[in-house]
Amino acid sequence: MTNRTNYTINESPHFEILSEDQKEKIFNGMMRTLQYTGANVHHEKARELFKKHGCKVDGVRVYFPPELILKALSTVPPVTEIFPWDGDESKKIVVEKNRSYFGPGPTPPNFIDTDTLERRPYLRKDASLVARVCDALPNMGYVQSLGSINDVTNGLADVYEFADMVRNTTTPIMSWSFTKDGCRDIHRMGIAMAGGEEEFRQRPNYIFYGEPISPLVSDYHAIDKCMYCAEHRIPQVYSPCAIGGGTVPATHAGQLVVALSESMVGVIATQLINPGTCVIIGGVQSILDMRFSIYSYGAPELSLLSAAHTEVVHYCGLPMYSTSGCTDTKKMDAQSAMEASLSINAAMMSGANFVHDNGYTESGITGDIFQTVMDDELISMARVIEKGIKIDPETLAVDVIDNVGSGGHYLYEDHTMNWFMEHWRPTLMDRNSYENWVEQGSKTMKDRIIEKTRDLIQNYEGPQNKVPAKASEEIEKILQEAEERIKKEGVAHE
Amino acid sequence: MSFDLGKISETLVTGKVDDLKTLTGQALETDIKPGDILNQGLLPGMDTVSQRWKAGDMFMPEVLRCAKAMGGAMEVLRPHLSESELGNAGTIVIGTVAGDLHDIGKDLAAMMFEGAGYNVINIGIDQPNEAFVKAVKEHKPNVLGMSALLTTTMPRMGEVINSLKEAGIRDQVAVILGGAPVTEEFAKEIGADLYAPNAGSAVEITKEYLESKV
Numbered sequence A: 001m002t003n004r005t006n007y008t009i010n011e012s013p014h015f016e017i018l019s020e021d022q023k024e025k026i027f028n029g030m031m032r033t034l035q036y037t038g039a040n041v042h043h044e045k046a047r048e049l050f051k052k053h054g055c056k057v058d059g060v061r062v063y064f065p066p067e068l069i070l071k072a073l074s075t076v077p078p079v080t081e082i083f084p085w086d087g088d089e090s091k092k093i094v095v096e097k098n099r100s101y102f103g104p105g106p107t108p109p110n111f112i113d114t115d116t117l118e119r120r121p122y123l124r125k126d127a128s129l130v131a132r133v134c135d136a137l138p139n140m141g142y143v144q145s146l147g148s149i150n151d152v153t154n155g156l157a158d159v160y161e162f163a164d165m166v167r168n169t170t171t172p173i174m175s176w177s178f179t180k181d182g183c184r185d186i187h188r189m190g191i192a193m194a195g196g197e198e199e200f201r202q203r204p205n206y207i208f209y210g211e212p213i214s215p216l217v218s219d220y221h222a223i224d225k226c227m228y229c230a231e232h233r234i235p236q237v238y239s240p241c242a243i244g245g246g247t248v249p250a251t252h253a254g255q256l257v258v259a260l261s262e263s264m265v266g267v268i269a270t271q272l273i274n275p276g277t278c279v280i281i282g283g284v285q286s287i288l289d290m291r292f293s294i295y296s297y298g299a300p301e302l303s304l305l306s307a308a309h310t311e312v313v314h315y316c317g318l319p320m321y322s323t324s325g326c327t328d329t330k331k332m333d334a335q336s337a338m339e340a341s342l343s344i345n346a347a348m349m350s351g352a353n354f355v356h357d358n359g360y361t362e363s364g365i366t367g368d369i370f371q372t373v374m375d376d377e378l379i380s381m382a383r384v385i386e387k388g389i390k391i392d393p394e395t396l397a398v399d400v401i402d403n404v405g406s407g408g409h410y411l412y413e414d415h416t417m418n419w420f421m422e423h424w425r426p427t428l429m430d431r432n433s434y435e436n437w438v439e440q441g442s443k444t445m446k447d448r449i450i451e452k453t454r455d456l457i458q459n460y461e462g463p464q465n466k467v468p469a470k471a472s473e474e475i476e477k478i479l480q481e482a483e484e485r486i487k488k489e490g491v492a493h494e
Numbered sequence B: 001m002s003f004d005l006g007k008i009s010e011t012l013v014t015g016k017v018d019d020l021k022t023l024t025g026q027a028l029e030t031d032i033k034p035g036d037i038l039n040q041g042l043l044p045g046m047d048t049v050s051q052r053w054k055a056g057d058m059f060m061p062e063v064l065r066c067a068k069a070m071g072g073a074m075e076v077l078r079p080h081l082s083e084s085e086l087g088n089a090g091t092i093v094i095g096t097v098a099g100d101l102h103d104i105g106k107d108l109a110a111m112m113f114e115g116a117g118y119n120v121i122n123i124g125i126d127q128p129n130e131a132f133v134k135a136v137k138e139h140k141p142n143v144l145g146m147s148a149l150l151t152t153t154m155p156r157m158g159e160v161i162n163s164l165k166e167a168g169i170r171d172q173v174a175v176i177l178g179g180a181p182v183t184e185e186f187a188k189e190i191g192a193d194l195y196a197p198n199a200g201s202a203v204e205i206t207k208e209y210l211e212s213k214v
């Protein structure tokens, strides 16, 4: 057998928006912005840290020298692993370039009630439900809550959410919190589930999510939480919701420069505090609709910007937190499916690491688990394209082609028997004949989504019974202490 | 000297900030009454803008540019206007409540009020309850606008209203609320006067309300 020189294999499709030179331009735009425009950091300790490492500080404004940025980027880890708390290797997350995990999004105020299908405030019971349904969905690689709980003590929605979710899914959770206090409570729960502090360090079981503010601001709590996570080596996201034409330039290139710059402040902080700790950037990148004044979650620009941002973030050697599967519609309909299809496919092709907001409707105001279930199917379709086409003697099948010749069919061939199972099979898409479709109740896509979702809600138990009793007790204790904390200190302000 | 107030309306609609300021200054040098400059020049221009905006013929940056031009013209004109000539286009204090850092929606609303001729005091984001009360005492606005984008910070709005009551100044201002999670029912519940689902409708809702009160 002879090998062939200069023979290239595409393991997967190649999708690219920006060239190396263009990425470099955006990167340099970020370096220039942080050096000359600087960024506001509303946290004295953080400013002191930056100053100590060569930043110019003027009031709350911090100017970052290029060499500090490069140094920070040199210590970010190339690979980080995040583990399901029950040790199930199939649900392990490997944070490395071009490996994509999809999930829901955090914190909308409302939820689509799974019984009435009406929009109402998000409740505590919804967090468990979302966790359990996502635990069952094969294409949800990590989990967020799709809401912020309205029926617990004000200021504890974050802590209750994690406490309930972690006991209803083994899929790693991406948590959030109001302040460092919530962050600490959640971390204690993560440790309880891991079985100890050292165990958590070896096998982190959740990711934390925080946000800087466009343009170019790190508020006290955002950077405070960021530093806490860095100290404790909690893998974290530090990414803005940049509003094109509103909080960042209307030009996509300008948007990427600003979004990258404000996120880089978090990257630098984490690497100064604890070199090698995992930090992921990206965020929601979309436009302000200048006709309806909403931040659009269904705009094609969201897909374009997110994919381009993924390329720039990977150029920096960082993992990307991207966006897909979301919509501006109010009720599940053709628009929600159209918008979700486009963004899911673009996110998949771009190779973003974590892709959130699968299940966001009404531009992020309402979480909808039905949308997540639909998105799950769309993600599995996009994975077919992601896989590309394998070319080798077996798949080329020249012998089989010769055998069948012209005319005839392939249905009797062993080759077909060996390979047809590779074809993608739908769980929701209708491919019935008209007659069968009528016979089975003339169900629309919406009917089928509702049916599948409710079936999971009723019949899928999730890992509730596998939670170690000790961990569960510890979680209850942490919740109680959190209640006492809020009673004593109130909802924290800076 | 004859002066074409229509030109003021036209210039406003094109959103030329400096030109409109100059024109307003020129009009003031004639014997046209300042009230007429407002009512026959600037406001008809803003009416055209708001009609075009509603019809989808104009987009937000264009509308805001016009609003800015209106604000500039009002700076020149306001000192010459009597209280009655100012009418409802008085002063609005607007801000985002404590613990809430969402900025842009509140700013949009502020700019829209500016466009309607209001003197806008934008006190910024993350404003403690006392800051709202203090600003109302200090600026004596006829409208107080509060923004909250978080369900956790929405209660601050009710607290501010209570503080205004305690300070005995609740009746002096019309309180209008906004922000994505805020609803009409919530506004009623906590005793606000008005709620606007978006910045575009806020001015109109306020105008109708103030007119219904006189």
Ligand code: B12
Residues within 6 Å of the ligand: A106, A107, A108, A109, A148, A176, A177, A209, A210, A211, A212, A213, A214, A215, A240, A241, A242, A243, A247, A292, A293, A294, A295, A362, A363, A364, A365, A366, B094, B099, B100, B101, B102, B103, B104, B105, B106, B108, B109, B144, B145, B146, B147, B148, B149, B150, B151, B152, B176, B177, B178, B179, B180, B181, B195, B196, B197, B198, B199, B200, B202
């Ligand atoms: C951009 C954004 C941010 C940015 C804000 C940047 C900035 N410079 O403002 C950043 C990243 C900082 C941010 C932070 C957070 N956010 Co935020 N954010 C958003 C987002 C995506 C868009 C808001 C926006 O600007 N929309 C565009 C503007 C034009 O619309 P608007 O603000 O609604 O304003 C319009 C009307 O409401 C009205 N209006 C607004 N104010 C007023 C005032 C008056 C007087 C009037 C008359 C009218 C009016 O007019 C405007 C124009 O029509 C929303 C989702 C959403 N769709 O609303 C989430 C959202 C509001 N955020 C949310 C959350 C949870 C947070 C964080 C807690 C996240 C975290 N884990 O840290 C933090 C909180 C920080 C803080 N303490 O405030 C949740 C709120 C959930 C809840 N239960 O309340 C939302 C709904 C997103 C979500 N689904 O999770 N956020």
